[in-house]
Amino acid sequence: MRKASYNIVPKTEEILKNMGEQIKLARLRRDLSATLVAERAGISRASLWKVEAGNPSVAIGIYAAVLHALGGMDTDLELVARDDKRGRQMQDLNLITRKRATRRDD
Secondary structure, three states, rough: OOOOOOOOOHHHHHHHHHHHHHHHHHHOOOOOOHHHHHHHHHHHHHHHHHHHHHHOOOOHHHHHHHHHHHOHHHHHHHHOOOHHHHHHHHHHOOOOOOOOOOOOOO
16 A cells, blocks of 8 residues: 655644644543543544654544544634734735725815
């Protein structure tokens, strides 16, 4: 079986790896077994291990399910791209303002 290839930049790989480690630490701090968290999330233990390793092939929905299984940590996902400064700047650059002559009342 061929391994899937992803166009993930090294910085993003590092972020995913750190996120996986943080998820694992959150599970261990709560003293929850991998089996229990996987069961609560509706996934296999192997999928949970991939999440905890920061594997980029795991769907974001599985990350969300694991975070929810850890006690509602999935609400923080709303913060992703919340303040899109670069996107707003690009949008502002594309806004064209029309200039009109002042209106005269005769």
